[in-house]
Amino acid sequence: MFIIFLFTVAIIAAIFLIVPPAQGLGYLVRIIYFHIPAAWLSVIAFFTSAFYAAKFLKFQEIIFDELSARAAKIGFVCVIFSTLSGAIFSKLTWGAYWNWDPRQTTIFVLILIYGAYLTLRLAVTDLKIRAKVSAIYSLLSVLTVPFLIFILPRMYFSLHPSPIINSSGLEMDSTMLAVLIAALIDSTLIFIYLMKRRG
Amino acid sequence: MINKIVFENVSHSFANKKIFENFSIELDAGKIIAITGANGSGKSTFLKLAGQFIKPDTGKIIAFDDGKIIDKINLRKKISAVAPNMNLYSELTAFENIKFFVGLRDIVLNDTDEFFKRVELDIETKNKSVKNFSTGMIQRLKFLILLAIDSDVWILDEPCSNLDDSGKNIFLKEIKNSAQIGKLILMATNERDEAKIANEIISLPIH
């Protein structure tokens, strides 16, 4: 716990003190150290939630349902933060908050799925039934992901830097990349910590 | 045939109330087993556990078919039941209801008159819509479906509720006969008449 905290502080310090301003973006580039890890976590959390959902259906132990729900809640918060920070970044770089870029669309679908899942959990009152139906829904929603990854890019034109960040006037130097990777590792550790707590 | 259903160290709670704690019992076929107890003592929960409609919080419930353990899906195929919350389709006629539920067990019945006689339900009601039935008639119809399906395990939750005396006598006679031919009969009841025909009584304590 303490180590993760120190690590996080170190990364935040690095973002503000070490990372050079990117060409054409200036210090705005700092947003990506928040945006990318949040997006990363929301995807990780989505699959973690589905993994525990499958485990719940197999073993029928209520603890797996709790883990699945917790992952989904963390994922929901991350997906909201990631969308908001992405929208701000998008406004500052491309001039619009939203432009139906495939990746924006994917994250939007992820918000819908998380939202639907959490609504379902609120709507079902019986604990055992809730565990069962939300696990089923979680697994069903996972099916859409590979299809959306295949379909969306063909339907919506992309402005997004790919694969992580390149071209489009944004050159990643080695310091930036190192800090970004550290931020990703740190966010994953925070996620693991949150999943393990009390359980 | 189902030989027995065994509860092994079963603990179960319902609505935050412990109903069973480390409960073990063997329910044998060929006997009428009555489950008695005050309202809310868990009679219906006991039946649901025995039929593996719900899973106990801890412990195991095992069903044996010809001495071999069977899973809940195969057990379900050998259960028939009469319970207060089991509705029939009010838009369908008595015959259509029978045909449908029997059809779910792969049984094709063309002549149901024999069963109408057995539960003393007027044959003229056969083509009447169930929404015009009295509660007693519906109870007889549910019992008719149970007889027509003729499965190994009978789960009866207050089978004689809403019945007149002649209805009760028919039901109890049928229940006794089927226990004699080796069916496993579980009956939750608070009626003396019903408990009287039981070979074994499980009385659930009040919590």
Next chain:
Amino acid sequence: MKLSACQFISVIRKEFLINCRQRAIFVSMLMFSLTALACISLAIGGTFLESKLLSALLWIIIFFASTALDKTFDDEAITTLKIYGDSQSIFFGKMIFSLISMTALMIFLLPTFLILFDCEVKSPPILLITIFFGICGISGAGTLISAISATASIRSGLFSILLFPIILPIFLLAIDLTSAALLNFEIPISSLITMIIYDSILILAGSILFDYLWY
């Protein structure tokens, strides 16, 4: 996973009998989709619409019409059904019945839509195939989602909330295909294949997951 013909037919026949007697179910489904159609056509009546927009509107109406499938598991005798019924025959019986009612609905809805918006369809077979496979997927997902939403104590709108993300791939592909069928563009055959694959996966997963829900 075994499916018995006798059980399967019993379920479909029962659904037919009840829906024929309670005509309110189908009539309200019909009127609901007509209302959705009227809502859109009155709002933008007379304006020329691009085929892309037209096909999007058509699928929005189909999506809202499909919310009628919400009632699939509001089964009067659900407890009795759970005791006597086998999960697979119930799932496929109810699913096929949903598909039949959606088809009946489309027989009414599609011509009305084409007339009200004065569409010219360049490739009718593609349009019909698209709609058929679209509603196949919607019926498959709808059956499972309706069984899920039936367990909830607060249900208003839950069905649509749960259904939409699941059928989103179908929704997007169908809009693409429909607009191609209206314009007679080169038919994006890969979209059609993707949709059929997604339908099959959805129905297969629905059937597997339904077992966990039923027992």
